[in-house]
Amino acid sequence: MPASRRVTRAVNEVLDLAPKQGEVSLTRLVDAVGANRGRSIEITMADLPPGVCGQWRQFADHDVFLIQKGLPAWDRTLAHELGHLVLGHEGIPVVQAARENTEMASSELIGYMLNQRTGCMGPSGEDAEQEAEDFAALLIYRLGRLPSDRASIVQVRLGEAFG
Ligand SMILES: [Zn+2]
Numbered sequence: 001m002p003a004s005r006r007v008t009r010a011v012n013e014v015l016d017l018a019p020k021q022g023e024v025s026l027t028r029l030v031d032a033v034g035a036n037r038g039r040s041i042e043i044t045m046a047d048l049p050p051g052v053c054g055q056w057r058q059f060a061d062h063d064v065f066l067i068q069k070g071l072p073a074w075d076r077t078l079a080h081e082l083g084h085l086v087l088g089h090e091g092i093p094v095v096q097a098a099r100e101n102t103e104m105a106s107s108e109l110i111g112y113m114l115n116q117r118t119g120c121m122g123p124s125g126e127d128a129e130q131e132a133e134d135f136a137a138l139l140i141y142r143l144g145r146l147p148s149d150r151a152s153i154v155q156v157r158l159g160e161a162f163g
Helices: 005-016 026-037 074-086 094-100 127-144 158-162
Strands: 040-046 052-058 062-068 113-118
Touching: 005 026, 005 074, 005 127, 026 040, 026 062, 026 074, 026 127, 052 074, 062 074, 074 127
Parallel strands: 040 062
Antiparallel strands: 052 062, 052 113
């Protein structure tokens, strides 16, 4: 399915923020988006509830992307969470998420907004999920087409992302 204009525009805006020098990796793009928003974005590996690949947690002054430990396509999940962020998909209060998902109830309940993806594969059917998927697919495709000295996504640096 072709990405919507809204998604295409969001991908263009993110790529416009790419550092002008050196390698453009997904994690560097995430940093650049955070700098542009004036809210730092932290990437953390975590043990998430079963079936959850990634979570976007919105704190008062920064954002955190949690990525399921050991996920083979974690870059895709990271791009997906970034999609939610740049597309302005609002999270829901954690307490509400806990009510709807007993797995969450055991997590510490603190004051942040949560945008949680359940299901690692494919669209969930919700518009926001589809949009984030389209964003992730297009961003990764475009990163892969950068000149090879500036790419990118394939040689993801785990140390850079999670060190
Ligand atoms: Zn999602």
